[in-house]
């Protein structure tokens with residue numbers, strides 16, 4: 506009799522445990538489904554678009570295998586692929602590539618902010634600014650180089666730097682860090698002083714000559730522009746180190762001032778230049794620097810909870826291939842001194858990030874961001 510009671514009790518407890526366990530499991534499933542549903546509908550308050558110029562999957566791989574320290578890019582769970590070709594060439598340049606991301610149109614190589622017929626397409630940055638968002642551009646090239654230029658300029662010639670610079674004051678970008686001061690105050694095309702124009706629009710304008718970016722504290726002003734070089738900024742191996750700090754400064758500056766949200770574009774510009782130079786060390790050091798900026802942005806987005814981070818490249822450069830070696834000591838070869846036509850990875854985190862999984866044209870980066878942020 507006593508044994509029978511114990512047996513019944515055991516059955517009771519084991520069935521309770523099983524029921525509880527099942528209930529808990531199904532509750533977990535329901536919550537997960539609910540979160541997935543919310544994530545699909547979620548609108549980000551802020552958007553950070555990070556572009557590794559010349560960053561294909563092989564550049565990411567080389568950086569990943571270059572040391573034992575994992576990349577911040579490895580933290581992303583939502584990954585997509587984009588087709589990088591331009592309107593007039595299977596091999597895009599950075600002007601057409603950035604115009605696809607910034608303006609949503611496939612255009613000819615060398616065109617900025619224009620479709621192949623020459624029609625202007627206002628960028629996400631210009632549209633966000635006109636709707637009351639705070640905006641920023643942080644790059645490790647000149648600020649008039651093709652990728653940042655597609656976010657504020659209209660031009661059929663990506664090399665018309667004086668003309669491109671003249672479009673910057675009207676774009677009302679709140680936080681600007683990049684090189685190329687000479688295109689603003691010692692111009693070949695005319696005698697305009699665009700730095701004076703920027704100051705008249707409420708900018709605090711300063712540069713590398715007045716102080717090192719590393720020791721600069723961003724002043725409490727409505728708009729700021731820091732020129733990090735007269736022409737091209739240095740490569741990381743020659744001492745450039747501002748991109749991660751400038752990314753953090755941009756996030757702090759814009760998040761303190763925004764009333765509606767912000768749009769920030771950060772470019773690791775010189776990964777591409779390492780590819781053109783067929784210099785694996787140059788590619789890897791620039792990739793690692795860009796990844797330090799990625800880490801800072803991702804840490805911010807995780808704390809903030811309302812920031813969508815999308816990271817991609819515009820194209821591969823150099824056709825870098827890992828042919829052997831071992832972790833920390835890679836053997837790499839290059840197939841060209843130009844760009845190649847391979848598809849490019851996209852990494853996304855935050856509200857709305859689900860939209861960036863899949864296989865799509867580079868112009869869809871614009872359309873997906875616009876729908877999530879501005880429509």
Ligand SMILES: [Zn+2]
Nearest residue numbers: 559599777822
């Ligand atoms: Zn290039």
